[in-house]
Amino acid sequence: MKERLQQLQQEALDKIAQASDLKALNEVRVAYLGKKGPITEVLRGMGALSPEERPVMGALVNEVREAIQTALEAKQAKLEQEEVEKKLAAEAIDVTLPGRAVRRGNHHPLTRVIEEIEDLFIGMGYTIAEGPEVEKDYYNFEALNLPKGHPARDMQDSFYITEEILLRTHTSPVQARTMEKHQGRGPVKIICPGKVYRRDNDDATHSHQFTQIEGLVVDENIRMSDLKGTLREFARKMFGADREIRFRPSFFPFTEPSVEVDVSCFNCGGHGCNVCKGTGWIEILGAGMVHPNVLEMAGFDSKKYTGFAFGMGPERIAMLKYGIDDIRHFYQNDVRFLQQFNRV
Amino acid sequence: MFVSYKWLQEYVDLTGITAKELADRITKSGIEVESVEVLNKGAQGVVIGHVVEREPHPNADKLSKCLVDIGEGEPVQIICGAPNVAQGQKVAVAKVGAVLPGNFKIKRAKLRGEESNGMICSLQELGIESKLVPKEYADGIFVFPSDAAVGADALELLNLDDEVLELGLTPNRADCLSMIGVAYEVAAILGRGVKLPAVELRENGENVRDYISVRVDAQNDNPLYAGRIVKNVKIGPSPLWMQARLMAAGIRPHNNVVDITNYILLEYGQPLHAFDYDRLGSKEILVRRAKAGETIVTLDDVERTLTEEHLVITNGAEPVALAGVMGGANSEVQNDTTTVFIESAYFASPVIRQAVKDHGLRSEASTRFEKGIDPARTKEALDRAAALMAEYAGGEVAGGVVEVNTWQPKEVVVTITLDRINQVLGTAITKDEVANILTNLQFAFTEDNGTFTITVPSRRRDIAIEEDIIEEVARLYGYDNLPATLPIAEATPGKLTPYQAKRRKVRRYLEDAGLLQAITYSLTNEAKAPMFALEAAAPIRLALPMSEERSVLRQSLVPHLLEAASYNRARQVENVALYETGSVYLASGEHELPNEKERLAGVLTGVWHAHLWQGEKKAVDFYVVKGILDGLFALLGLEKRIEYKQAKREHLHPGRTADILLDGKTIGFVGQLHPVVQKEFDLKETYVFELALADVLNADVEEIRYAAIPRFPSIARDIALVVDEHVVAGDVQKAIVAAGGELLKDVAIFDVYKGDRLPEGKKSIAFALRYYDPERTLTDEEVTAVHEQVIKAVEQQFGATLRG
Numbered sequence A: 001m002k003e004r005l006q007q008l009q010q011e012a013l014d015k016i017a018q019a020s021d022l023k024a025l026n027e028v029r030v031a032y033l034g035k036k037g038p039i040t041e042v043l044r045g046m047g048a049l050s051p052e053e054r055p056v057m058g059a060l061v062n063e064v065r066e067a068i069q070t071a072l073e074a075k076q077a078k079l080e081q082e083e084v085e086k087k088l089a090a091e092a093i094d095v096t097l098p099g100r101a102v103r104r105g106n107h108h109p110l111t112r113v114i115e116e117i118e119d120l121f122i123g124m125g126y127t128i129a130e131g132p133e134v135e136k137d138y139y140n141f142e143a144l145n146l147p148k149g150h151p152a153r154d155m156q157d158s159f160y161i162t163e164e165i166l167l168r169t170h171t172s173p174v175q176a177r178t179m180e181k182h183q184g185r186g187p188v189k190i191i192c193p194g195k196v197y198r199r200d201n202d203d204a205t206h207s208h209q210f211t212q213i214e215g216l217v218v219d220e221n222i223r224m225s226d227l228k229g230t231l232r233e234f235a236r237k238m239f240g241a242d243r244e245i246r247f248r249p250s251f252f253p254f255t256e257p258s259v260e261v262d263v264s265c266f267n268c269g270g271h272g273c274n275v276c277k278g279t280g281w282i283e284i285l286g287a288g289m290v291h292p293n294v295l296e297m298a299g300f301d302s303k304k305y306t307g308f309a310f311g312m313g314p315e316r317i318a319m320l321k322y323g324i325d326d327i328r329h330f331y332q333n334d335v336r337f338l339q340q341f342n343r344v
Numbered sequence B: 001m002f003v004s005y006k007w008l009q010e011y012v013d014l015t016g017i018t019a020k021e022l023a024d025r026i027t028k029s030g031i032e033v034e035s036v037e038v039l040n041k042g043a044q045g046v047v048i049g050h051v052v053e054r055e056p057h058p059n060a061d062k063l064s065k066c067l068v069d070i071g072e073g074e075p076v077q078i079i080c081g082a083p084n085v086a087q088g089q090k091v092a093v094a095k096v097g098a099v100l101p102g103n104f105k106i107k108r109a110k111l112r113g114e115e116s117n118g119m120i121c122s123l124q125e126l127g128i129e130s131k132l133v134p135k136e137y138a139d140g141i142f143v144f145p146s147d148a149a150v151g152a153d154a155l156e157l158l159n160l161d162d163e164v165l166e167l168g169l170t171p172n173r174a175d176c177l178s179m180i181g182v183a184y185e186v187a188a189i190l191g192r193g194v195k196l197p198a199v200e201l202r203e204n205g206e207n208v209r210d211y212i213s214v215r216v217d218a219q220n221d222n223p224l225y226a227g228r229i230v231k232n233v234k235i236g237p238s239p240l241w242m243q244a245r246l247m248a249a250g251i252r253p254h255n256n257v258v259d260i261t262n263y264i265l266l267e268y269g270q271p272l273h274a275f276d277y278d279r280l281g282s283k284e285i286l287v288r289r290a291k292a293g294e295t296i297v298t299l300d301d302v303e304r305t306l307t308e309e310h311l312v313i314t315n316g317a318e319p320v321a322l323a324g325v326m327g328g329a330n331s332e333v334q335n336d337t338t339t340v341f342i343e344s345a346y347f348a349s350p351v352i353r354q355a356v357k358d359h360g361l362r363s364e365a366s367t368r369f370e371k372g373i374d375p376a377r378t379k380e381a382l383d384r385a386a387a388l389m390a391e392y393a394g395g396e397v398a399g400g401v402v403e404v405n406t407w408q409p410k411e412v413v414v415t416i417t418l419d420r421i422n423q424v425l426g427t428a429i430t431k432d433e434v435a436n437i438l439t440n441l442q443f444a445f446t447e448d449n450g451t452f453t454i455t456v457p458s459r460r461r462d463i464a465i466e467e468d469i470i471e472e473v474a475r476l477y478g479y480d481n482l483p484a485t486l487p488i489a490e491a492t493p494g495k496l497t498p499y500q501a502k503r504r505k506v507r508r509y510l511e512d513a514g515l516l517q518a519i520t521y522s523l524t525n526e527a528k529a530p531m532f533a534l535e536a537a538a539p540i541r542l543a544l545p546m547s548e549e550r551s552v553l554r555q556s557l558v559p560h561l562l563e564a565a566s567y568n569r570a571r572q573v574e575n576v577a578l579y580e581t582g583s584v585y586l587a588s589g590e591h592e593l594p595n596e597k598e599r600l601a602g603v604l605t606g607v608w609h610a611h612l613w614q615g616e617k618k619a620v621d622f623y624v625v626k627g628i629l630d631g632l633f634a635l636l637g638l639e640k641r642i643e644y645k646q647a648k649r650e651h652l653h654p655g656r657t658a659d660i661l662l663d664g665k666t667i668g669f670v671g672q673l674h675p676v677v678q679k680e681f682d683l684k685e686t687y688v689f690e691l692a693l694a695d696v697l698n699a700d701v702e703e704i705r706y707a708a709i710p711r712f713p714s715i716a717r718d719i720a721l722v723v724d725e726h727v728v729a730g731d732v733q734k735a736i737v738a739a740g741g742e743l744l745k746d747v748a749i750f751d752v753y754k755g756d757r758l759p760e761g762k763k764s765i766a767f768a769l770r771y772y773d774p775e776r777t778l779t780d781e782e783v784t785a786v787h788e789q790v791i792k793a794v795e796q797q798f799g800a801t802l803r804g
């Protein structure tokens, strides 16, 4: 009997090992552990044993059962896992196929530059002032120390609508209007971005419509050194921490003294390259101390108040920053151009 | 202004400073030197040769065979192609081994079988611009004065070993439109003195008044008029050095008399005019405004019709010059001229500017008058011109000057304290440093306890107030020495206005929704200006447009966005989605500024979304655009206050256009482009929208307030309603919402059907309704009661039936 049990166990374990799927395994289970299986049969035959032999034999039967059961479970787990793996293998996809694209648009490059500059100055306590693009001659010229017949009016050939109304040639009239609103009391601290217009033929470097950003600070005790410090701060935030700036004397009717402001070349760091035309410096801004006539016309006491103003061209900055070679790109709205500014 | 480095040395000691260094110093102190040009452009080895013999080339009609003495032993044979080469001439010879501009090396050559040992040069070949070469040598070689020494360096004789600084002058620095003015500037920068030209004038025993008298009838235009008579002049070439200096300054030499007037113009900044005295036709000069319709033929042989706004020099009867701009042909100095009347005058700039503008004539003279000359130099310049004519044209100067002088020099005195200078600049400049700068500028001043009282010389018309002095001090002190500080002031909060902040969010939303930001021109043509305008307005036209295409201000952003779409389509970019924020300009009366209103507009065409390998491809349609706008209104918290109303608008599809209303007021539109317009712009199916941005951004919106998250389940009910095909879904939905009351949480349309399975003229719209009570779980009976009210309402209002 004992031999019979041992033989059965060996047979069952062999069949379990051979079972290649869950169905075959189940057949093994039914065949050996089922009610009509050989082990049950052995149990039935136990009645013929002596009382001393019975518990010994009973223990042996259980041992065999457990051994078969354990083998069955282990094999079952293995087969199940194989089955899952097979199924998943069949579900494989080609991960290299393109994803469902999310359509994205983006800022115009000029907006990109303008917002960056705005945010920079907002961080320094400035607010953004806007004003009309169609402007009175008074605000565009006269309030800025450019009376009728002033020779510098030649410098900015303008689009007039009537004798007194024109398309603004710079964003400076917004400064004049803002100062006027302050009724002679400081501080004024503004950035004025916007579109401006001049009678130029459109070509690679000229556009009859373009944008400008100007800044104005008026308060008691504003010094020209403050202008230098402010613009240096701006240049470093905009073009890199190790930028330097340099002032060159210049002339604008609405500032005195007036300067052109160069920033050390962000491309070569000042050694000279084709971006800076070998000079190491790039002219970025015009600036100066607000002319006393301008302060007085806007209602500020020029003995008590001083101020500085500066202006720059987002087109120029964008052209330098991104290497754009033709100003007309900004206004043609070629999708293949605009889309190039679609990332950080 | 072109400044010859060598010429400048006559007025300022430039020892130890190269032209390049000088240019840097000038630029740093305020006048931009745009270029420094070496005149010889690398040429070398060009000497004076004497043409000993000249005969025709045996094998070529147009060539000459010359024997030229170049001071190196036997004369050499040179073949020359210039028509004017002749025996006896002194000419410029580029020897074998010489280099001409452009790195052109001269080699021994055979020309049509004849040996040529060098080249006889024209001025152009030596690097001088054609327009500057004296007319008689324009088409041939240049002939040097007969006293030029054989073998001498021709480039040096032509002053081509010089360097020229080109100054880019701002309008305030007209004082530097003269060599003497530049000399003062350079002297101030270098801290060296100025040597003014010595005028040694010898007059004969005659009295100028016996020749001519002067009257000025327009003293505001002409505060000072002075003249001299020089007789017995012999017209001929001016000395070579003078011609060379003129050419270096960009002026073409003519003859000795004219060259001298131009030379003085460059030296003093004082324009002069030389009249042929015998051709004046009278013994008087009358300066007056022109009579309307009066004419003059100017030196360029153009007849010009004048108005009362122009100033003329007359002989008492008729004009002989357009004052300050150009002389008349009738009194021009010619080869037979023997007596010259030299005019040196101060004309006020407005009258000159008018003439320049009206006649399109800008000359070296008019430019200086326009910008303002120094009248204190007017008479000295006259004397110097007369002296030079005596010296270089063999003339005799009659005694005295005829003049009308009503000019009253205004003494400009500026008082400023050292403290003020330092306060404005943020510097700590000392009293001595300021004094030193003023001394170098040659400004007369006194100083008392830190207060400077400065008398500004008349040559510096740009200086009148404290700030002008501060600028002079700053630029000569050096901006590099200016410290960098930040304003000491109370901190101001920097931020965007709510409008600006929202506008940025709107832009970002549209970009994230898939649109590219465009920026288009504000100026358009008359036809496009009013297209798509939300509000009708009269066109605003430029007084003087540059082209018809850019002559009128736009009233809508849509036309130029369509142009952009069209531009892209012409370049095979078919799928375009652009938006723009910008102003439109609505006229509000002739003397008023127009109403400028900010708009938001977009254009969408082509494929909106494609994911081809999974079979997805969606073209832009009305609902794509509407969906984007819905999202925008939701972003701004306005979705419940917005309504779309079927509308008809010019240039848009009559069946596929909606007006957009906010709180019942039209604030924009969205629609498909009318096929006719679509064709005009060469586009395919295209959708556009435009919104009055300010109305949208300025609408008051409540702050966000938290609402409890649903705790109880909601109950969903779907209904499909059959209605007349003209009934619009929006109206039915509104009725459902009204009837559903508080319990109806939301309504969504999930199907619209029209076709065979419904009677003709009918359609079905399916709605998904969701009922919810925040306080409790609704029972089926409660929901059914409300739901039946909803069905009743749509039955009554639209004759709707439930679809079986």
Ligand SMILES: [Zn+2]
Residues within 6 Å of the ligand: A265, A266, A267, A268, A269, A270, A271, A272, A273, A274, A275, A276, A277, A278, A280, A281
């Ligand atoms: Zn560089």
